[in-house]
Amino acid sequence: MDDEDGFRTTIAKRLGKRGFVPIQASSGEECLDILGRKPVGVVVLDVKMPGISGIDTLKAIKQAYKKIQVILLTGNITVSDGIEGIKAGAFDYLTKPVELDHLVNKIKQAFEMIRLEEEKQKELEYRAKLEKKMIDTERLVSLGTMSTGIAHEINNPLAIINESAGFMKQVIIQPEMSRIPQKEALLLGIEKIEKSIKRARKITHQLLGHVKKQKSQISEVDLKALLGETLGLLEREVEEKNIQIKWKTDKKKKVLWSDPYQIRQILINLLSNAVHAVKNNGIITLSLWETDVDINLEIKDNGIGIPKKNLGKIFDPFFTTKPFDEGTGLGLFVVHKIISSLSGEVTVESTLGKGSSFMINLPKRLE
Known part of the structure; x- marks a missing residue:
């Protein structure tokens, strides 16, 4: 970003020959507009700019895009601006006239910093998951x-x-x-x-x-039919609360080769939770779709939802927010354990006060 067209265009062309993909901006406003539309790793910007100054642009970038690294360009008499920029979060600053090789090295260092920060973040996330698993x-x-x-x-x-x-x-x-x-x-x-x-x-x-380790009994399972049978077991509760059941699926059977008894347990636990979560006149939506290798089921309700702080705990044994006489804290633990044993996956999305959605992915044929 530089308001001197000739300088900016020349630098951009020379950087392009060095393997970079430069995007040009002539003002702070244009720079911020581009960042809102396109992914950018490093910004090289001039400190002295009409309109929004380089320092103010830097502050706006660091506030909105923390991963982007910024290199400042200053005049010889404005080195203090470069120091101010470092304090505001700039990666480094260079004085004009800038040597291209020096600028290229700084850009490469900035990209390396981004890579190291991403690796550090991944390592922290991995450690957190590992500690939780332990x-x-x-x-x-x-x-x-x-x-x-x-x-x-x-x-x-x-x-x-x-x-x-x-x-x-x-x-x-x-x-x-x-x-x-x-x-x-x-x-x-x-x-x-x-x-x-x-x-x-x-x-x-x-x-x-x-x-107890129970041997799976593999047979043909019509998941759509099994869902209907399971809903039949909860018919009284559904009618008492006047719950509306919505189906989102085609007329075809959704067949997989798996353990029908364990899948029935999954459905009972998840549907019971959904019925418990919704208020009178609530809605439970059942979606079924398939690919060549798997079948997907979503059980979605517009009930009370799950607090964000609890989402990472709901599959833990004995974790429950229900009153003592209503829940053991083992239902979702059972669901997660069974689905894992059937080579499937279960994920959950929830918004407090708006409802929850449990997504299940199961292979069509359990090996």
Whole structure:
């Protein structure tokens, strides 16, 4: 960027011969307009410009495009501007008249700086993912070690408690017990005991399901039909909340060779979550499409959504935002584990207050 047409055009031509692809701008306004439309790695700009000054242009660039490196060109009497530019985030500055080889070297150094910054960012992201995976692995190892023993130890007293609660209920409902004080309160207490037993059993069964390695039973699965069957299991909840189910798919079967029992579990968990997330008169949209090698399913709702801070945790074991008596924190963990075992992928997008979308990709044939 330089307002001297002759100087700018000459430098651009010579840089083009050196293998660069220069884009010219004669003002700060034009420079910022170009950056908003085209990808640029390095900006070489003159400090003394009509309109927006080079320093102000530099500040605008660094605020809007943090990855772009800026090299300033100053006159011999305005070296202080170059120093001010360095403080504002410029990569370096050169004084006019500039030597082309010097400018070329600076541009190459600026591109190298961009590359190093990108590698540094990738390394930081990789380390964060690795640390999370190590934490998850440690948690799962601990979960696997404890789950079998805990589940079996809990199930035995649960059976005794359930049997005793049933006996007490039978005694209380006898005609001769019709006048005992607080009979209704006692029956309500027994009902709460029975509900808590069911919840505890659900947790132990889910735990055992993850620890035990089950051999997949591969067969032909019509995913569209299986979706319909699963919705049938949730028909009562759907009708009670007057939820509208929208389908986005063609009339063709969506067939894959996989484990129908595990896929059914995926659908039950995700559809149950969607039904729970939407309010009365809510909408759940089911989209199905296929390629030559895979089938894709999207389950989208316009419910409460997931806070951004929780998106990275929803597939962790025992993570839940539901009340204690409504969720175990294992549902989405189950989904992720099963889909991974079926060589598929699951991703989620969500906006708080607007809804969530779970995208599943499964191979048409599980090897």
